[in-house]
Amino acid sequence: MPLIELKNVSKIYQLDSVQVKAVDQASFSIEQGEFAAISGPSGSGKSTLLNIIGLIDVPTDGTVILNGLDIYKGIDLPKMKHIPLGLDSRLTDLRRNLIGFVFQTFNLVPVLNVYENVEMPLTLGDSPAADNMNRKERSEWLDFLIETVGLTEWKKHKPSELSGGQRQRVAIARALVTKCPVILADEPTANLDSKNGDQILELMQKLNRELKTTFVFSTHDQKIVNMASRVIHISDGRVLD
Ligand SMILES: Nc1ncnc2c1ncn2[C@@H]1O[C@H](COP(=O)(O)OP(=O)(O)O)[C@@H](O)[C@H]1O
Ligand SMILES: [Mg+2]
Secondary structure (H helix, E strand, C coil): CEEEEEEEEEEEEEEEEEEEEEEEEEEEEEEEEEEEECCCCCCCCCCHHHHHHCCCCCCEEEEECCCCEHHHHHHCCCHCCCCHHHHHHHHHHHHHHHEEEEECCCCCCCCCCCCHHHHHHHHCCCCCHHCCHHHHHHHHHHHHHHCCCCCHHHHCCHHHCHHHHHEEEEEEEHHCCCCEEEEEEECCCCCHHHHHHHHHHHHHHHHHHHCCCCEEEEEEHHHCCHHHHHHEEEECCCEEC
């Protein structure tokens, strides 16, 4: 069973008189353990696609299946004007359990240190991962992740004291902290120089190998595309064969 399955997924933005097809009838699936890239030029729909997979954006049509669960089953997406509250809270729950996010701009909390930033998802609402660990196990898990991303010596430092590459390492550790099966990374190297970008990709590869976490990342950088074990090409919202 694929971990992620999209069937004829579309996201159309209606702007006054024009329609923008950000994602146009996309169909593909991603198996557990893949290290997959979504590749395409700026504006081709990469972020929209990742946000749909990550349950941040709701598509205007199609089927999204995550971990065997048909997310919008029984919902008439093309006719839906607003996201009903029940669906919204269900999406939030699923997102917390299934998905870790890494963004181009890192999105760390400036007043928290490295350790606290990584811990943060465990402190938000109900987190099954948090419930399954006692205090000692939790601090060991946090130390393990911080060690794995190479930041043990920086544990007590705030994001402003770190380089871009180090900040992205914090974001990756934070994405992994809930033990979710998939990490979605939207142009994770776009704000890094090529050396730091390569190191971030190598770290993601290592985590993919060692923790078996599935990675799906977007990029318009050909060099980074070559590091993926699988590439989904997108152009004008359409997935190319
Ligand atoms: N909230 C929005 N409202 C209107 N158009 C949008 C919105 N978000 C994205 N788009 C449009 O959808 C297309 C795909 O955008 P995006 O997914 O951000 O592409 P990429 O990440 O590949 O640069 C672009 O034409 C963009 O302008
Ligand atoms: Mg984008």
